[in-house]
Amino acid sequence: MSESKTRMQIKKRMYFVLFCCTLLFAALIIKTGYLQIVKGDELQKQAIEQQTRDRIINSKRGTIFDCNEKPLAVSASVETVTASPAEIKANSENISPETLANGLAEILALDYNALYEKLTKNTSYEIIKRKIEKDEADRVRNYIHENKVKGIRLDADTKRFYPYGSLASHVIGFTGLDNQGLEGIEMVFDKYLKGSPGRIVSAKNAAGTDMPFKYEKLVDPQDGLNVVLTIDENIQRFAEKHLETALIENKLLKGAACIVLNPETGEILAMTTKPDYDLNNPFYIQDEQIRLAIEQLMPEEREKKREEELRKMWRNKAVVDSYEPGSTFKIFTSAMALEEKVVSLNDRFFCGGSKRVGNYNIRCWKAGGHGSQTFLEGVQNSCNPVFIEVGARVGTERFRHYFEGLGFTQKSGIELPGEAMGIFHSPNYFNEVELATCSFGQSFQITPLQMIAGVGAIANEGKLMWPHLVKQLTDSDGNVVKEYESQFVRQVISKETSQQLCSILETVVSKGTGSGAYIKGFRIAGKTGTSEKIPRGNGKYIASFVGFAPADDPQVVCLVIMDEPSAGLYYGGQIATPVVRNIMDDVLNYLGIEPAYTPEEKETLESAVPNVVGKSISESKTILAGSNLKYRIEGAGNTVISQMPKAGIKVNQQSTITLYTEENKTVTMTIVPNVLQKSVVDASNAVSKADLNIKIVGAGSAPSNGGIISYRQEPAAGESVEVGTVVTVEFRRVEAGE
C-alpha cells in the first residue's frame, strides 16, 4: 500500500473514531440533561430529604372544659422516640445498628426486625415509638448516653388524658396517635383544638452534624384553642349514675340514652349513652363477653369484628340512632290540636279499646278501652283512640306543618359527628291511616335529640332553640375567642298553647302514667312512651320518658330512652319515669331551684329534725310538735341526751323521734323489715311497726297512688339499725301504661 493510500485510510478511520466519540458524548449530554432537567425535581426532593433534619414540634392541643371550666380532656406531656438512620449509619463504628436495635427493642418492648428495618432506612426521620411516659423516656436517654448513640432523639409530644374516664365519653370523643380527633367534640372541633404544629428544618451532612452555612428555619407551634362545653360535669354525673343503674336493673339489651337540656337556651347540660367506654383506652372493648367472642374468631375475621364492635361501642345513641317515639309524641299531637283550636280540655272522647281508621282497626294499648273520657284524661291515660281522633282533626297538612316546624325532618346541626335525621312519610303517602298512627307516635322515627329539642320548644313558650354542646372557644390565656350564642330557630306554637300544655303534662305526672317521675315541690311535667320495635310481636320495646320542671317555668328538660328492657317491666311509665325522677331530683337540687309545694304536698311534707339534745323533755315536746313530729322517750331522765334521727335529717311529718334521757342507755336496735313489692300503705305500716321512720320516694309520693309498688329500699331488709332510723323506700308504677 502506498504512503498516501495509507494516510487516506488512517484519515477515514479517524473520522470513524471521531464519529463514535460524538455519538457517545451526545448520549452523555442527553443522560445528564435527563437527570438534571427531567428527574431533577424528584432527585432533589430525595436529596433534600436526606440532607435536612425536619423535626416537628407538636402544638399543645386545647383543653375541653365543662361549663364550669372543669377540664374534661387535657393534653399531658409525653415523649416520642425518633431516629435519623443516616446519622446512625455514620455512627456505626461506635454502635452498630444491630446492637442499637437490640438495645432499643428491649427498652421500648418493640419487635427487633421491624425496628432494625427502620433504623437502617435511607431517610433522615423515622418514628420509633410514640407517646412514652417519662420513666421509659429516661431509660432511653440513659441508653443513648451510655452507648454514645447518635441519631436517636426524644421529641416532646402530648398525649390526651381524660380525667373523668368514661364520663361523657360519647360527647367528648377521643384522639388518635397523631393527636387527631376521631370521635365526638374531639373530632368536630379538631381544627380548633389541634392548633398548628411547628417545625425546625436544619441542614445536616452525612455525618449528622450541621452544615457550615446557615440553613435553618423555625416555625413556632400554635397552641390549640380550648373548647368550653355546655355540659355540666355534675349534671352529666347525675344522669350517668341513674342511667347506669337503670341499665343494669332493667337489663337493657341495646343500651340507653339520656339528654338533659336547658330549654331556654338550647344548651345541652348532659348527654350520655350507656354502656359507655373509657376515653383513656377507647380501643378496649368494655363488654367482656364480646371481647371473648372476638378472641375466638378466626384471625382474618377478628379485626373486622373488633372494628364493628368498637364502632357500636362508640355510637352516640342520643344523636346517631333514630327511634319510634311512641306516646311521648302525643305531647306534639296535643300541641298541634290546641294550637289549631280543634280540641279543648273538656271535649269528650270514647275509647272502646280500638278505633277504625280506613280499613284498619287500630287498638288502644289498654285492652277493653278507657271508656268515656275528656281530652285531658285522654292525655293522662295516653289513650290511642283519643289521639287518633285529635290527629284527624288536625289533618295531614297541618300535622306535617308542625312536624317540620318542630325540626323533626331536619338534622338539628349539633356539633357531633354522624347525626341522624329521622324517617318520615313522604307527602304522597301521608294519608288518613298514616296520620292516625303518627298521632300516637308510631310509623316514623326521630332521634332522641330531635325529641328533646321539640319538647324544649313546648316548654320554652313555643320557641324552638338550636340544641348545642359548645359554649365558647378560649385561647390558652382564657380569653374568649368565639362565643356560640343561643340560637332561636322558630316559634312553633304560641306561648298560650305552651302554658296550657305544660299544665296538662304536669297532670300526667301527678295523676297519670307519669307518676313515677313525681317529686314533691318540683312540679315535674312529662309524658311516658313505650314503642314496640319492628317487627312487632317480638316483645322488644323501647321505653322512654321525657319530663321537664318546674312546669310553670321550665328550667330543665330530661329525656331517657331505654332500649330493649329484658327484666320483666317494659313500659315507660314503669321503668323510665323513676330514672328521670332521680336525675331531676339531683339536678333541680344542684341548680338550687326552690321547691314550691302545693297545699296537698305540704300536708305530707318532710321536715328537718330539729335539735333537742340538751333540752328538757317538756321543751323538746313543744319543739317537736312545732315540726309536726311525734316523739318517744327512752329512759327516765329529764333532759334529752341524744336523739334519733339526728338533727337535720329530713323525715316525713308525723315521724317519730326517739329521745334518750339517760346516760349510757343502750340504744334499742331493730331489724329492717322487707318492704319491697308493697303498696305505699303496706310499706308505711311495716316500717312503723318496726319502730322505724319511712321516707317515700318516687311514684309513692304522687297524689295518685293506684298500681304503685315499692322496688328499692335503703337500708336493705334484715339489717340491724337503731330504732327511729329513716328507711327510704322508692316506689314505681307497675300498672301497664304507655
Added chain:
Amino acid sequence: MKKGQIDFQFFITVMALLALGLIMVFSSSSESARHIFGNAYYFINRQLLWAVISVVAMMALSKFDYHRFGKLSFPILLISGFLLVLVLVVGEEINGGKRWINLGFSTFQPSEAAKISIILFFSYSLSKNPNILKTFWTGLLPYLAVLGIFSGFLMLEPHFSGTVVILGIGVVILFVGGAKILHLAMLGVPAVVGGWILIFTSEYRMKRITAFLDPFKDKLGDGWQIIQSLYAIGSGGIFGLGLGRSRQKFLYIPEPHNDFIFSILCEELGFIGALVTILLFAALIWRGIRIAMNAPDTFGSLLAVGITTLIAVEVIINIAVVTSSMPVTGMPLPFFSYGGTALFAIMCCMGIMLNISRQSVQK
C-alpha cells in the same frame, strides 16, 4: 523539526479544562479536607502545585520534538512493564487494590505510564512497519500479546478501569493504524467472553453490576455511591446551586474531589455547567483528531490519535459511571479529578499533542 505555531484552540481548551478542574477540586474537596485534615486547602494546595509543574512540563514538551520519543518507545514500554510488575510487589494497597507506588513526595500509578507507553510504542512501531497489520499471526497478534500482557498485570492489581482504558487505546490505535476490520471483529468474541468471565468470577464486580441495575435496592450499601451521585446531579437542575454550594459534597459522596467530581460540578453549576464541560472535552477531542489528521507523518497521527483516545475513553467512562449509565468502576475525570501524577501525565500528553500540532502540515 519544522517550527510552527501550536494549535492555539487546543491549548486554550486544555487550559480552560485545567482551570475549571482546579476550581472544582477546591470546591469539592474543601469540606472533606476540613473534615479529615482540619484544613480546607489541603487538597487544592497540592493540586495547584502539581498543576504548575504540569503546565511547565507541557510547555517544555511542546517544544520537544515528538520524533525523539520514537527510539525511546520500546525502552519506555519495557520500563512501564517492569513498573506494572513492581507495583504488585511494593504497591500500596488502597481500597483492595495494589495500584499505587509511593514515591515519597507523592504517589504514582504505573498504569498511567503503561497507557502512555502503549500509545508511544504502538504508534511508533506501526509507523515504521506500515503494512504489518495486514497479517494476523505475525502482524496483529504480537501487538495483541503486548496488550494482553499489560492487561494481565493490570488485572492482577486489580485495576479494571485501567485495563479497559489500555485495551481501548490499543484497539483504537490498531484500528486507525490499519488493522483488518475482520481481525478486530473476531477479537470481539473472546473479548465479550473474557469480560463475562471476569464479571461473573468476581463477587465484587458482580455486586457493582447489580447495584448499577437497581441502585435503590441497597441504598446504604452498594448503591450508596451512585445514588448520592444521582442526588447531586439531579439537585443541580438547569442552573445549579451555585459554585461552592453543593450539599452532596458534605460527606454524602465519598471523596467528592475524586471520581465523582463531575457530580459535584453538575450540582453546583447545573446542566449549563455540565454541558459546557462536556463540550470542552468534545472540543478537545475534535481538535485532537484534527491534529492527528494534520500530523506530518503516520507516527504523529497515531500518537495524537492514541492520546486523544485516552482522554475520550476516560471522560466517557467517568461521566457514564457518575450518571449511572454504566456500572461503577474507579475512573478519574482527566483535568478534574484530584491526583498530581495523573494530572502530570495528562499534561505531558498535552505537551506532546502541542508539539505535533506545531509540526502540522496544512494542505
